[in-house]
Amino acid sequence: QSKPNLKMNKALLIIDIQNDYFENGKMALVGSDKASENAKLLLEQFRKENLPVIYIQHLATRPTATFFIPKSEGAKIHENVKPVGHEKIIIKHYPNSFRETDLLEYLKANKITDLTICGMMTHMCIESSTRAAYDFGFKCTVIGDACATKDLEFNGQITKAKDVQMAFLSALDGTFAEIKTTAEFIKTKKEDNK
Numbered sequence: 001q002s003k004p005n006l007k008m009n010k011a012l013l014i015i016d017i018q019n020d021y022f023e024n025g026k027m028a029l030v031g032s033d034k035a036s037e038n039a040k041l042l043l044e045q046f047r048k049e050n051l052p053v054i055y056i057q058h059l060a061t062r063p064t065a066t067f068f069i070p071k072s073e074g075a076k077i078h079e080n081v082k083p084v085g086h087e088k089i090i091i092k093h094y095p096n097s098f099r100e101t102d103l104l105e106y107l108k109a110n111k112i113t114d115l116t117i118c119g120m121m122t123h124m125c126i127e128s129s130t131r132a133a134y135d136f137g138f139k140c141t142v143i144g145d146a147c148a149t150k151d152l153e154f155n156g157q158i159t160k161a162k163d164v165q166m167a168f169l170s171a172l173d174g175t176f177a178e179i180k181t182t183a184e185f186i187k188t189k190k191e192d193n194k
Contacts, residue, residue, distance in 0.1 A: 010113075011116070012054065012118070014055050015129055017035075018075055021148065121150065122169065131176055140176060149168070
């Protein structure tokens with residue numbers, strides 16, 4: 001008797017990997033190239049297993065917005081993780097991917113229970129979307145090295161991107177999500193498929 005295929009309840013959530021977050025973009029992040037290359041490896045893995053991939057694309061609606069301007073080159077999904085065919089793209093206007101979008105309905109309709117999350121920015125859209133997903137009862141895995149962030153300033157002090165990354169991933173780890181590297185995740189997936 002073969003094992004039941006329980007894999008179909010998993011989906012990859014690629015959040016805001018858009019041109020403005022890369023070099024020469026309007027809001028370049030630290031390590032966006034490497035993060036997007038790792039996201040591409042995850043994407044290839046999910047496509048190979050014929051599992052759902054969901055892209056979240058942020059479009060700015062505030063009149064004062066300086067990046068992700070609708071119809072701009074910067075708002076386009078980056079070449080490294082370009083959607084193909086019927087892969088789902090959800091437009092959002094807030095950091096939390098669930099807020100005023102059809103993400104929750106889409107996940108429920110497709111009986112998704114487990115989310116693998118990657119993208120940008122770790123301290124903003126990744127963090128708020130992961131916590132929201134946890135609150136909705138999803139089992140989340142965040143792929144830390146497939147996420148990127150930036151230096152933050154508060155009270156005249158600068159927190160370096162690598163420290164922001166560590167702080168936010170460690171805050172999510174355990175309760176809200178399991179944090180893995182791309183290599184760890186792909187190795188586990190391959191072992192599961194044996």
